[in-house]
Amino acid sequence: MVYHSNFNTDAGYRSIGNYPILPLKTTHKGPAPKADPNSQDIIDEALELFKANILFRNFEVQGNGDRVLIYLTLYITKCLLKIATCNKADAEKQLFTMAQEQFTVPGDSAFPLGGMITIPSTRDATDGIRQSLTQLRLELGVRLVQRVYATDPARPNKWWIRINILVLFGGYMSNPSTPLKRKKTEEIIKNGNGDHPVATNAYRELKRVNTVNYAYQESNGHLKPLNGFVTPLLTDMYQITMAYSLWKNQRHNIHTVFDLYFRKNPFRGEFTVFAGLEEVIRFVSDFHFNDDEVEHIRSLIPDCDQGFIDYLKTLTSKDVTIYALKEGSVVFPRIPLIRIEGPLAVCQLFETTLLNLVNFASLVATNAARHKLAVGKDRVMLEFGLRRAQGPDGAMSASRYSYLGGADGTSNVLAHCFFSIPVKGTHAHSFVTSYNSVSDLVDKTLVGKDGKTYNLFDLALKYRKEMGWTITNESELVAFTAYARTFPNGFLALVDTYDTLNSGVPNYLCLALALNEIGYKAVGIRLDSGDLSYLSKESRKMFKTVGEKYNIDYFNKFQIVASNDLNESTIHDLNRQGHEIDVFAIGTNLVTCQAQPALGCVFKLVEIDGHPRIKLSQETNKVTLPGRKTAYRLFGEAGHPLVDLLLLTPTNASSSPDEIPKAGDKVLCLHPFEEQKRVIVTPKAVEELHIKVFDKGQVMTNPLPSLEEVRAFCLSEIQRIREDHLRASNPTPYKVSITKKLYDSLHSLWLESVPIREMK
């Protein structure tokens, strides 16, 4: 729950625009009137509510007090970053300095809460706000230090720092000091972006995460794609030649509507996860040809008119409006995932790039969702595909969208860096084979939890002897010792280099016992070959036996990670056979979508100048649904979606729109092509699926949802779908229907376009 300011209601304060000069308890000079020393002022409030409010993304401004509250909350995050490693005295100094450093005020392009506070119209007004903010910053610094160092003047209270870091960085940082990210964040807060585009985008991403709690607007109101290759030149040549021809024939500015959709669910399934929208919005938001790009086009069409070149230079997305399903939605064939409305030439120039951005993203997200369904909610799925992915960005996209679709982590360090996806990994076979004998172990010791130094290798040998495991591979034991003394708190061993059950698992257990003796808990094993069902079950048995022998409970719960060329169907097979695997690490099959490496999204013109257009095909399935359409999802009694219904919502005001389905009312749903397939539905609930995400050049939802949010939405969406639609084999098709009005429009246009021909 978001907490609002108590200063929202009282209108008695002086204001500059909508910025109120609230009373303060302070000795610092400034415009604030004196507050009652016995009551809470806005700074008390901001500090009290900080930990609660910072956890929330959306903060609706309910009054002017909230404006100051939000400013102070954001300022607290900056202060906490600054003092994370300071003692009290240093913190006081730092915050005193910071309060008075040059900072932005409403009207500056870099002001972080642009739009939230009225831009002052006079210089005096600007100065007034600046003085008030300075006073607030100074007083806040003093009181924050009091609270954060209340128990220990030597270091800040962990909880304050931690909650700040957690929220800023999406909850993954176990280490509150994370200097890189802190540094970057500070840089960003101070300096804006760097000039390295990939890095800039990474910064931007961080910035987005960091400022996501408040309605943040980039200074120019535009977002940029994360990937440096995503430019207007990332398109097919024919889009350029068509644009030229459209311009040449004065057709470029005709208002059109295009649908982006697919015709068939991938992987022989009956559902798809929609992904890629964020990058689409970023691309569209930033859409323009820079001088170099324009000149490159000129070099491709050397004879083209200068007028076309001039036209290209002015092109932006200012006349474009986009409706889309929410990213992470579970979607079905023929429902427009994205509906693009705008000038013909611009829409056409979007086609290839949008398809590129949606096709692979949705394919991987769907693949991940299917794999996660196979793995099951109670087990962990990791994406380990970097080495086999389609090049560097194929890998980055795969990591990002696998996570969106349900993966719980990745092995890809750069994906962690960019997207804050949890990252996992232990060691490879080569690490084990790089050890040959005991003499390779320069140092055998480890300091135990008790602070004493132990010979870890000798301890392991002792248990090896006790257990009678004399034939385990000694060089493997040496390698495990080397690894365990590096990561005593996170020891997870790859056990199949020589012989899983005769060497790897026993050697692992020797080290686990040795670590246990000196106060550490081993974590588990990874199996990378062989019969994973059998080996996991046998390993679990050995864990139990040894745990019981030495009376150690947690041995029974050692993690078993499996990672050998897994895919959806082998996981289903394993589930049927039974296994003891806790974590499935899936590589090639997940990231390359081996089972079906392409999703066939298309981009089709459906309305031009107010008139519906149809694209025919000898294959009925490829005929387009003409006209501007909006989708509704109709839910049944049990809360599951029953049917998606497309209805006509024409641009042309003179065409009467379809009636919007209502909960409790009967609605006739027709199959688009088979007239006998029809059904009357009385929905328990109705949801409109299309949301306006971009309105004549403006991003509607800013900040865009974070990857974490989209992932959570995706998982909740999958939960809502009836299980038989999700089933791996022979799933039930989900119904996608159209209204009677759309059906009639489709079929009359169809007949019109195909005149009866005579046969000779």
Next chain:
Amino acid sequence: MVYHSNFNTDAGYRSIGNYPILPLKTTHKGPAPKADPNSQDIIDEALELFKANILFRNFEVQGNGDRVLIYLTLYITKCLLKIATCNKADAEKQLFTMAQEQFTVPGDSAFPLGGMITIPSTRDATDGIRQSLTQLRLELGVRLVQRVYATDPARPNKWWIRINILVLFGGYMSNPSTPLKRKKTEEIIKNGNGDHPVATNAYRELKRVNTVNYAYQESNGHLKPLNGFVTPLLTDMYQITMAYSLWKNQRHNIHTVFDLYFRKNPFRGEFTVFAGLEEVIRFVSDFHFNDDEVEHIRSLIPDCDQGFIDYLKTLTSKDVTIYALKEGSVVFPRIPLIRIEGPLAVCQLFETTLLNLVNFASLVATNAARHKLAVGKDRVMLEFGLRRAQGPDGAMSASRYSYLGGADGTSNVLAHCFFSIPVKGTHAHSFVTSYNSVSDLVDKTLVGKDGKTYNLFDLALKYRKEMGWTITNESELVAFTAYARTFPNGFLALVDTYDTLNSGVPNYLCLALALNEIGYKAVGIRLDSGDLSYLSKESRKMFKTVGEKYNIDYFNKFQIVASNDLNESTIHDLNRQGHEIDVFAIGTNLVTCQAQPALGCVFKLVEIDGHPRIKLSQETNKVTLPGRKTAYRLFGEAGHPLVDLLLLTPTNASSSPDEIPKAGDKVLCLHPFEEQKRVIVTPKAVEELHIKVFDKGQVMTNPLPSLEEVRAFCLSEIQRIREDHLRASNPTPYKVSITKKLYDSLHSLWLESVPIREMK
């Protein structure tokens, strides 16, 4: 043939280091002695030989005269770029100014021919070279203008400008003015790189192309990856944890050898095209962790020792040496594509990134080669996969490596921009459906070759009537007219929007006849649906019939482009059925490698501290070949490769190396695992396959071969392979063998590592 300087042999000239002060015919002041006015001086020579020499890539310096010749040749290219749009008077002024502008001399880091001219050791020597170069530049400017404006003082001779542009930009620019590229090149020559990394890399790529004629060295001697995501963090987490453990156990600096290879050819074939090496070399050359990256790692292993962090900060590839097969080679299982030698931890940190860079690149290149074999040498293959590729870089990689493997062009404009791959495209169905009636055609006219204005649409209608094609779709005819008047010299129409044979082809022919009447030649049609064999044959018949009726020869030769979900096997089917297709445009199946979306390259430790290492597996095929090995290709009488032979070339000087096979001598070749499979070969010729590409931090071949060169090499390689190895169905496996010495080493290590176990 490269032409060398006549001033190489005469040693009588004064020199500064190896830079000779050659006699000149000039009135410009400077250190040059007066030349005989009746003989050629070095400037005459440079201008005479320019057009010949600039076509060559490799120029071996045979004497000091060549050093000046190369400098002048490079300077001519700069001059020509400068004056490309000038008249004679302006050109004189421009070149006079340019000659004296600040320029670099040997010793400056930006001097373009670093290494070729001795760096002068004294200030006087530097000044001497600078004065001489100034004199040369001034005189060259004067004489170049005389030649370039010999026929027309108003504009430069096309041929001079054109050959320059052609060579600089890889031969694709039909338009000599190409201002973007010229601008970029000038910027590069003047300013070095920009600071936009993707763009920087694009510039760098251009720069490489531009300077490829001479032994160019980047100022710091390091190359950088083209893709901004290719950083040391693009790796699996376990490489980082392993590196830490290796460091912690003082194993990080042990000298190791790793092999990167695959075990099975993709696509059920018996050959593979090796690609991705350039990006690997760039990555390795630039390998280092910057401060942000180090801090990111610290955040991942929060408890790690500061010493490890310090170690990471110093890491480079300075102790790494790499041997590799040539990029574009036809390769076979188990032959190391890349052999990496260096400190254990560094090699390990390369693993994932190298696999990522080689796997997809080689897979796509192989896929393209297979598709091109199906298409045939006499027909054209285009890559049209951008919209279905695996994200933006999946697409960029796919375009790049498809071209390398044999595609003749792409639809991807950005790939043209970055890699100078020829780009193709016409229009889409939506272009056709965007026209509804004649009233949509605002302007029906086109200026004919005779300069008169014609009503193109009426002309088309006239022919439509003459041919009796009254039922063709009129809105399609309108759309074709719009397109034809935009591209009268390049009219190629998509003919299947409504009905290929009853509407599309007839409408196309109406426009082709109309264009013909006013002096233009149409180009052809694209078929995107239906039975491509039948439709292409019927279309060809119609071309012939109409061509004969109107007595127009070239109608018979209209291009037929096919583009409907093509893949290797459908192309083979089409070939069997017969067809009239000239150009195959292949999308999804080419770029996603639908038939097998991953290549399984692995990266295995084969030698450590001078000792061979083996990695065992229950699958014999997965057992590694231990030891440092070099591959030789043995050729038979007919010039085809017979067998690839791996032999031992241990790091350890005390181990005796294998005998290198010689042409004409018998050599015993053994199957690595099946002792009865052995053969004695007497090769007609022997080639060593492994080339040192990186030597202790230094790139060996700089500049790296261009994409164009690698592609040419790949195509020539494929020509050499016996056809039965290349066959699409049931190809003959190519033999990969090992020497007796390697066989013995492998099998004795194997037995050592697997002790005989007792069964209970």
